[in-house]
Amino acid sequence: MGNEKKGSLSLFRRVRTVLLGFLTLAFFIVAVAPLLLIIWTAWDKGKSALNWSFVSTLPTGFPVGSQGGILNGIVGSIILVIVASSLSVPAGIWAGMYLWEEGTTPLARLIRLLSDLLLGVPSVVWGVVGFYVFSTSTGYGLHWGFSAMAGGLTLGFIMIPIVTRVTEQALRDVPLTFIEGSFALGASRWQTLKSIAIPSAMAGIGTGILLGVLNVLGQTAPLIFTNYYNTGVPSSLVGSQGAVGDLAMQIFIYIHEPSEILHTKAMAASLVLLGIVLFIDIGIRLMTWGSRKLYARVG
Amino acid sequence: MARMSVEKFFAYYGENAALKNVTLEVPDQQVLALIGPSGCGKTTFLRSLNRMNDFVKEFSIEGLVTLDGVDIYSPDMHPVVLRRRVGMVFQKPNPFHKSIFENVAYGLRIQGIRAKSVLADNVEESLRSAALWDEVKDRLNDSAFSLSGGQQQRLCIARALAVEPEVLLLDEPASALDPISTSRIEELIQDLKTQYAIVIVTHNMQQAARISDQTAFFLLGEMVEMGETSRIFTNPSDPRTEDYITGRFG
Numbered sequence: 001m002g003n004e005k006k007g008s009l010s011l012f013r014r015v016r017t018v019l020l021g022f023l024t025l026a027f028f029i030v031a032v033a034p035l036l037l038i039i040w041t042a043w044d045k046g047k048s049a050l051n052w053s054f055v056s057t058l059p060t061g062f063p064v065g066s067q068g069g070i071l072n073g074i075v076g077s078i079i080l081v082i083v084a085s086s087l088s089v090p091a092g093i094w095a096g097m098y099l100w101e102e103g104t105t106p107l108a109r110l111i112r113l114l115s116d117l118l119l120g121v122p123s124v125v126w127g128v129v130g131f132y133v134f135s136t137s138t139g140y141g142l143h144w145g146f147s148a149m150a151g152g153l154t155l156g157f158i159m160i161p162i163v164t165r166v167t168e169q170a171l172r173d174v175p176l177t178f179i180e181g182s183f184a185l186g187a188s189r190w191q192t193l194k195s196i197a198i199p200s201a202m203a204g205i206g207t208g209i210l211l212g213v214l215n216v217l218g219q220t221a222p223l224i225f226t227n228y229y230n231t232g233v234p235s236s237l238v239g240s241q242g243a244v245g246d247l248a249m250q251i252f253i254y255i256h257e258p259s260e261i262l263h264t265k266a267m268a269a270s271l272v273l274l275g276i277v278l279f280i281d282i283g284i285r286l287m288t289w290g291s292r293k294l295y296a297r298v299g
Numbered sequence: 300m301a302r303m304s305v306e307k308f309f310a311y312y313g314e315n316a317a318l319k320n321v322t323l324e325v326p327d328q329q330v331l332a333l334i335g336p337s338g339c340g341k342t343t344f345l346r347s348l349n350r351m352n353d354f355v356k357e358f359s360i361e362g363l364v365t366l367d368g369v370d371i372y373s374p375d376m377h378p379v380v381l382r383r384r385v386g387m388v389f390q391k392p393n394p395f396h397k398s399i400f401e402n403v404a405y406g407l408r409i410q411g412i413r414a415k416s417v418l419a420d421n422v423e424e425s426l427r428s429a430a431l432w433d434e435v436k437d438r439l440n441d442s443a444f445s446l447s448g449g450q451q452q453r454l455c456i457a458r459a460l461a462v463e464p465e466v467l468l469l470d471e472p473a474s475a476l477d478p479i480s481t482s483r484i485e486e487l488i489q490d491l492k493t494q495y496a497i498v499i500v501t502h503n504m505q506q507a508a509r510i511s512d513q514t515a516f517f518l519l520g521e522m523v524e525m526g527e528t529s530r531i532f533t534n535p536s537d538p539r540t541e542d543y544i545t546g547r548f549g
């Protein structure tokens with residue numbers, strides 16, 4: 001030990017470093033491989049169908065979709081995301097703020113418990129509930145038929161607990177010293193929340209919205225009972241003309257058709273969906289970054 | 300002459316008494332130093348003067364704390380109003396993620412002051428009082444985090460001064476700073492005491508001796524004695540005080 005050279009690691013530590021490096025690399029490959037495989041497969045099988053008219057025209061031909069593109073799915077997915085977000089973003093952020101403020105009161109605990117339970121409800125169950133609340137034409141409920149409103153709001157309810165949980169956590173991650181600094185100047189709870197906590201938590205809240213939106217984009221089960229699918233674009237958000245296409249649903253349907261062309265188009269549609277995901281990801285990041293700057297100025 | 304007065308004050312974290320039967324007066328236009336070993340309750344005491352402990356779970360108090368004769372824990376004094384009158388600077392500088400200007404303007408904006416000229420005048424005056432104006436006047440829109448630690452702490456003092464408090468509480472404001480920044484803050488406190496009642500917690504005996512008029516010595520949650528700083532440091536009446544200031548413990 002005494003004459004060990006200063007500055008050189010012991011053999012054990014060098015071996016350990018190398019081993020840890022290998023492990024990290026191995027885990028990285030295990031984690032990333034499926035993603036690369038998906039992208040590669042979709043690209044390999046779908047690239048022949050990708051062109052401008054694929055994303056700009058409605059499906060036609062027989063079976064439907066063998067000609068034309070997936071405009072119905074793109075438009076429908078966007079409508080569903082907008083409807084779902086209009087419900088879940090305000091409701092989720094509000095609930096998250098409430099949980100942050102009230103923390104340990106019995107009502108806050110109950111809301112947190114319910115929200116966690118909701119996260120665990122299988123999406124197909126949401127679909128059935130959505131059907132009875134929004135779509136069914138008999139009994140109680142809103143009688144909206146299979147429509148964008150029914151599907152979008154069902155997806156919105158799935159999204160609420162995600163946004164709620166992430167918002168609360170993002171607020172909790174704001175260092176206490178900032179919060180106390182604000183209170184010490186005579187700020188109320190609401191002012192502290194609005195001017196100090198929310199701007200600091202903006203990136204985290206954006207992540208929550210993103211997670212929710214991505215979840216919505218990938219859902220098909222809840223839509224089976226509330227919207228199903230439309231090969232055209234809707235003329236209204238509710239009623240018999242209210243159903244929309246949806247990319248995930250479109251891919252699901254195309255894959256189940258015994259048609260080589262539709263399989264190719266399903267792969268191409270997956271690429272488009274991935275592109276939209278990337279686009280929304282960057283968009284939300286820019287928005288949260290921008291609003292943080294804005295808040296930083298107006299106080 | 301006392302700005303705030305504390306009578307038979309007890310503070311508890313759950314079952315644990317952090318302060319036991321503390322009685323003292325915060326004199327106006329003077330600096331009161333709180334000294335004592337770590338964990339003796341100095342921070343708890345300071346934060347009891349502007350009700351910052353309200354946010355601590357399981358915290359409770361007994362006794363009376365008044366500001367100009369009004370019980371600050373009674374419904375007659377809203378904590379938000381109290382904290383505007385009793386400002387606080389924390390141990391570690393904690394500027395907001397905002398510009399230098401907006402950090403100082405924050406306390407005014409939350410009072411609903413929007414007029415640009417009023418804000419600008421107040422920000423300048425507060426930064427001057429905190430001896431920071433000359434260093435930042437050309438970069439008011441830069442992030443507060445572009446400042447050095449010592450400048451950040453003076454910014455926090457400016458931020459506290461902007462709301463024109465009557466009492467200023469400082470919890471070891473220089474403990475995270477280098478000697479030059481420390482002496483700037485000490486000079487600043489000397490200047491400020493002409494206008495405010497100042498209570499400062501310090502670990503540093505020399506600092507207490509240099510800057511304070513009155514000194515209170517805390518030990519294990521009790522206030523052992525309080526008096527003129529010169530007397531406490533030369534001729535304390537309690538042997539425990541003498542042990543502490545001569546460095547025999549703590």
Ligand SMILES: Nc1ncnc2c1ncn2[C@@H]1O[C@H](COP(=O)(O)OP(=O)(O)O)[C@@H](O)[C@H]1O
Pocket residue numbers: 312317335336337338339340341342343344355
């Ligand atoms: N938030 C808290 N919860 C529980 N106990 C606390 C809390 N803050 C301080 N204490 C306890 O109260 C006592 C006094 O602490 P403090 O006021 O921070 O002392 P000082 O500032 O003199 O070092 C200590 O025993 C400490 O452990």
Ligand SMILES: [Mg+2]
Pocket residue numbers: 341342343
């Ligand atoms: Mg302390």
